[in-house]
Amino acid sequence: MPDGLSASTAPRRLLLVDDEANILSALRRLLRQDRYEIVTANSGDEALEVLKSSPVDVIITDQRMPGMTGVEFLRLAKDTYPDTVRIVLSGYTELQSVTDAVNEGAVYKFLTKPWDDEQLREHVAEAFRRKEMEDENNRLQHELKLANSALAATNQELDRLLKEQEQRIENDEVSLQITHEILEHxxxxxxxxxxxxxxxxxxxxxxxxxxxxxxxxxxxxxxxxxxxxxxxxxxxxxxxxxxxxxxxxxxxxxxxxxxxxxxxxxxxxxxxxxx
CATH class of the missing domain: 3.30.450.20 (PAS domain)
Structure with a gap:
């Protein structure tokens, strides 16, 4: 059984996109048991508007939709929201366009209708795990960057203090030499x-x-x-x-x-x- 909650308290947000209301309802019923925070859209244009006001972690979209295909929508979503994990769910196997999208990185996975409930739940859970792992890697990289910046600043400060200390020692040596010369004469x-x-x-x-x-x-x-x-x-x-x-x-x-x-x-x- 896929785990619906991550170790953190942040909710897992899922966007479902399909022009058929009954498909959206079926997906909501299936996936809400995993306690995702689910938002929906009936088209690619509507989904892009949803993303503007409601950032999500994982997107599942139909391929054949009026006005904009799922792959076209995901290409746009990738450009603006590259951190999302993007999945195509479709009964049509337009392999060339889907393959191109996968190769471009716009699509993480391509799943077909009709779906197997447990397999779909597992694929979605895996997508969230992938997203959370990428978020954690980004967080660690950010912390490492901050730590490196702090270390560089510390090294600069130590270098400055060392140069000041060397200058003081040099000045003291000069003063001592002058003092010795004065006393000598x-x-x-x-x-x-x-x-x-x-x-x-x-x-x-x-x-x-x-x-x-x-x-x-x-x-x-x-x-x-x-x-x-x-x-x-x-x-x-x-x-x-x-x-x-x-x-x-x-x-x-x-x-x-x-x-x-x-x-x-x-x-x-x-x-x-x-x-």
Missing amino acids: LNIPLMGADEERNIVFLNSAAQQLLGSDKALLGTNLMRSIPLVAQAWGQGNLHMEIRDDLYGVNIYPMGKTSRSRGKLITFVRLPEEQGQ
Whole structure:
């Protein structure tokens, strides 16, 4: 027994077209038990008007009708309503015109009168299943298109963010290089040490003051400049370097950045402060 209802709640709409009222009545009686929503028309012209106001899923039409044959009507229906499934039901076997219509895609099936009730019901149920499968495929294709569009937009946004991030990194690198160059040329001896008190930076003035004959970068303050290491937590001290007194200021890093460790400056004090 053909199933008259789909899994969805949308009604299955069927258009019956025949110029004989008794044929339309017989078809309605047969097919309404499958709970289709049925509309009828007595000619091709009338059927086209029905389609304008009442879209349908499946069309069954007679072939021999005054004014317009069933195949002619279905060709027009295909042009305007290509998603309908179209069936010819006729007692006349105009094979050439029907075959041409089938080949053109205007007609899905050609059935003959008189019909077998159960076979006709099954053919109609199959037509609705075909329509629903095509609708589902169209829906999935639409969703896939939307998903692809969303993915493309996401990729574009990620690409934009990545370029911005690369630009920021490049700008930061340039700023860092400029900063290093500025510090390198300062006349004030300056060095930086990490949290383990390893010297990670010193400018030329600091290298010249503290040991132009030895490498200090990478050494530990406890070994290279123990007085500074011992004053690590005090913030400042005075120490004599090459017979001159220097004020050593130790600034903790990280208050306005993610830097860690301390910045150390050496400022030569006036002689009267050393007395």
